Structures are given as C-alpha cells and as structure tokens.
Amino acid sequence: MKMSNQGAAVSRFHCGRKKEHKGARMRAPGERPGTFVDGVRWRQARTRAGSGASAVSLSARCEARDADVALAHPQMLPERAAFGELVARSAAARDSFERMERAASCSATVLLEGETGTGKSRAALAIHRAGPRAGAPFLVVDCGALPANLLESELFGHEKGAFTGAIQRRVGAFEEADGGTIFLDEIGELPAELQPKLLRVLENREIRRLGSNTHQAVNVRVIAATHRDLRAEVQAGRFRADLYFRLAVVGIPIPSLRERPEDIPLIVERILAGLGATPAQAESLTAPGFLAQLQKSAWPGNVRELRNHLERCLVFQSALPPGGAGAGLQPATSRAVDASVTYAESRRRALEAFEHDYVEALLKLHGGKVSQAAAAADMDRVYLYRLLRRHGLKS
Numbered sequence: 001m002k003m004s005n006q007g008a009a010v011s012r013f014h015c016g017r018k019k020e021h022k023g024a025r026m027r028a029p030g031e032r033p034g035t036f037v038d039g040v041r042w043r044q045a046r047t048r049a050g051s052g053a054s055a056v057s058l059s060a061r062c063e064a065r066d067a068d069v070a071l072a073h074p075q076m077l078p079e080r081a082a083f084g085e086l087v088a089r090s091a092a093a094r095d096s097f098e099r100m101e102r103a104a105s106c107s108a109t110v111l112l113e114g115e116t117g118t119g120k121s122r123a124a125l126a127i128h129r130a131g132p133r134a135g136a137p138f139l140v141v142d143c144g145a146l147p148a149n150l151l152e153s154e155l156f157g158h159e160k161g162a163f164t165g166a167i168q169r170r171v172g173a174f175e176e177a178d179g180g181t182i183f184l185d186e187i188g189e190l191p192a193e194l195q196p197k198l199l200r201v202l203e204n205r206e207i208r209r210l211g212s213n214t215h216q217a218v219n220v221r222v223i224a225a226t227h228r229d230l231r232a233e234v235q236a237g238r239f240r241a242d243l244y245f246r247l248a249v250v251g252i253p254i255p256s257l258r259e260r261p262e263d264i265p266l267i268v269e270r271i272l273a274g275l276g277a278t279p280a281q282a283e284s285l286t287a288p289g290f291l292a293q294l295q296k297s298a299w300p301g302n303v304r305e306l307r308n309h310l311e312r313c314l315v316f317q318s319a320l321p322p323g324g325a326g327a328g329l330q331p332a333t334s335r336a337v338d339a340s341v342t343y344a345e346s347r348r349r350a351l352e353a354f355e356h357d358y359v360e361a362l363l364k365l366h367g368g369k370v371s372q373a374a375a376a377a378d379m380d381r382v383y384l385y386r387l388l389r390r391h392g393l394k395s
C-alpha cells in the first residue's frame with residue numbers, strides 16, 4: 001500500500017495493510033525489528049474499525065516526525081478527556097493526550113516538554129502502560145539528580161573495578177529496562193559529557209558498561225522529559241542539537257496550568273477523589289467560589305502545587321485561599337488534623353505540608369540562594385533543588 005500524501009514524512013513510504021476483524025494492521029516492509037522510516041524504528045501499527053486511508057496514515061505518522069503528530073481532527077475530541085490518571089477538558093491538554101495516545105501505540109522516542117508539575121512523569125508512565133510494552137519494566141532515571149560519573153553508571157552500568165568503589169558489577173537502567181521503557185526525567189540536565197554517549201545508545205541501540213570493552217544490544221523505548229525549553233538550550237549551546245532531534249521524534253508539549261484554568265475543576269475533583277476526601281470536604285473544596293479563587297491563581301508549580309494546596313486544605317480542614325495565609329500556616333500552630341483518613345495518610349499529608357513550608361521559609365531566609373540554603377540546612381543541594389521544584393517553588 002502506498003501512503004497518502006498527507007504528511008511530508010510519509011509521502012514516500014510504502015507499507016502493507018491487512019484487514020482484520022476490528023480495523024486493520026499495517027506492517028512495515030519486512031516487519032523486522034530495526035526497520036527504519038525517517039530515522040525511526042517502525043514495525044506495526046493498528047487502525048481502528050471503519051477507518052479509512054486517512055486514519056491509517058495518522059496511525060503510521062505516530063512513528064514519524066514530531067510535526068506529523070499534530071492534532072488532525074480537533075472537533076472529534078470529546079469534551080472531557082483522560083489519559084492514565086491525567087484529566088482535562090481544555091483543547092491544549094486534550095491535544096497533548098491525543099498525541100500521547102498515538103505515541104503509546106508505537107516505540108518512537110518521545111520528548112515531553114512542560115513546566116514542573118504539569119504531569120510529565122505521569123504521562124510517561126501512562127504512555128508505557130497504554131502500549132505493547134506495558135507488561136515489561138518501566139524505569140525512571142532522574143538525569144538531574146546525580147553527578148556525571150554516577151549517572152553514567154546508573155544508566156549504562158559498570159564492571160567490577162571500573163572505578164574506585166566499584167566493588168561489584170552493576171547492571172544499568174538501560175539493561176534492566178530491556179523490553180520495556182526507560183523514562184529519562186529532567187533530560188535537560190544531562191551533563192555535557194554524557195550527551196554523546198546517550199546519542200550513541202539511541203542511534204545504535206546498544207550500551208557499553210563503564211569499564212567494559214564490549215557493546216550489548218538493548219531493546220528499550222525511551223521517553224524523556226524536561227521542564228526547560230530544550231530548543232533554547234540547543235541555541236545556547238548547552239544541549240547537543242543531534243541529541244535533541246533524536247529525542248524529539250515525537251514531541252509532546254504539556255501546557256502549564258495557568259494557560260488552562262478551565263481544567264481546574266475537573267483536576268480538583270480527580271485529586272480530591274485520589275486523596276480520599278469525604279463528601280463534605282469534596283463539597284466545600286469544589287464550591288464555585290473556591291474553584292474561582294483557584295482558577296485565578298498563577299500556580300507556578302502547576303498541578304503538583306494545586307495538589308499540595310488541596311492536601312493542605314484537607315490537613316487544616318479549611319478551604320484555604322491559594323497563595324494566601326494558608327500557604328504560610330505552620331502545622332505547629334494548628335492542631336487541626338483530619339482523622340477521617342488513616343494515620344499513615346494523615347501523617348503523609350502533614351509531612352508534605354511541612355516539607356513545602358520548610359523549604360519555602362528556608363529559601364526566603366537565605367535570599368533565594370539555594371547553595372547557601374542547602375549548606376545551612378545540612379541538605380544535599382541537588383535534593384533541595386528537587387524539593388523546590390516538587391513544591392513549585394523554583395522552576
């Protein structure tokens with residue numbers, strides 16, 4: 001079958017189409033693993049029942065270039081959408097979900113771009129779970145959490161004696177994720193010296209453990225995420241352009257929460273259900289007046305910050321105004337606790353609220369200087385950065 005000329009990346013692309021009971025299955029030439037189309041591994045695609053040639057080309061294009069995974073029929077999207085545990089009703093978020101769904105059906109490398117707390121990690125897991133690799137491992141590596149030498153060993157493993165302290169052989173995440181998916185979180189933080197090494201792995205699909213002379217084939221789907229504008233990082237010379245293009249085969253932008261306040265009521269509902277709010281709590285925290293306040297807030301930490309705020313509301317049993325007095329409330333000055341949830345859950349919420357308030361106050365005390373704040377608190381700087389990001393206190 002010759003593909004229709006709807007997207008530049010597939011205009012020269014021939015493939016087979018076999019009619020099946022529920023739609024059609026398309027096979028790449030030879031159907032061998034390692035068949036590449038436009039630089040992307042392509043093997044099979046399934047189309048929905050009743051779909052015509054245009055739907056076939058859409059499925060195929062999920063293996064093709066970023067630009068080709070654009071939303072084709074926005075008017076066909078349902079008013080509310082969900083992907084994994086993510087929910088939304090805004091057109092921008094539903095567009096992202098649509099791309100995620102299409103990306104799930106293939107093994108192309110995905111780059112999720114969005115501010116901290118927009119749901120990138122959850123999206124990565126949902127893509128993995130919705131695809132053919134769902135039964136295989138899903139491994140997460142935070143590229144911003146470790147210095148270069150440790151990160152290299154984390155990713156690719158090492159042989160015994162590869163460096164001081166390497167007392168035994170260690171299998172890296174790429175090997176461990178064989179057959180499954182590796183999620184490279186905070187890819188924008190990948191140290192410069194590791195960028196060519198990752199590029200080689202993506203190009204050749206083989207890894208070399210630190211201290212080893214032999215290469216080993218790996219069959220791993222890569223999903224990467226960043227809160228940075230990676231194109232700008234490339235422009236600034238901090239991120240390799242060739243690696244960027246290898247990663248952004250399917251680029252999925254996730255909009256910030258302030259760009260889509262219409263999603264807030266639905267997300268609040270989902271979060272409250274997940275937190276086990278009682279019907280009375282849910283009623284108070286979904287009251288139109290309170291939701292309107294939430295929709296007016298900027299949420300620099302996006303959905304995570306919204307979630308933390310709702311948790312604080314549950315801890316303090318009150319619909320606290322966002323960014324207002326409630327955010328500064330110290331748990332020590334309030335003895336209100338929610339005894340309708342388990343001890344473990346109540347403790348977790350209180351700790352989360354404490355963590356937020358502590359790092360916020362710490363940073364304020366040290367005039368926003370993270371290194372100084374980390375030293376004063378006797379914390380690892382990288383860990384403090386992570387906490388600040390998690391609580392939406394630093395981008």
Ligand SMILES: Nc1ncnc2c1ncn2[C@@H]1O[C@H](COP(=O)(O)OP(=O)(O)OP(=O)(O)O)[C@@H](O)[C@H]1O
Nearest residue numbers: 085086087116117118119120121122267303304389
């Ligand atoms: N659309 C959504 N619907 C429901 N919950 C959401 C949505 N988006 C994000 N969340 C929730 O927000 C929280 C933060 O999500 P997640 O950890 O995936 O963000 P992230 O973008 O990976 O953040 P970071 O860049 O800091 O790692 C999670 O609890 C997640 O379930």
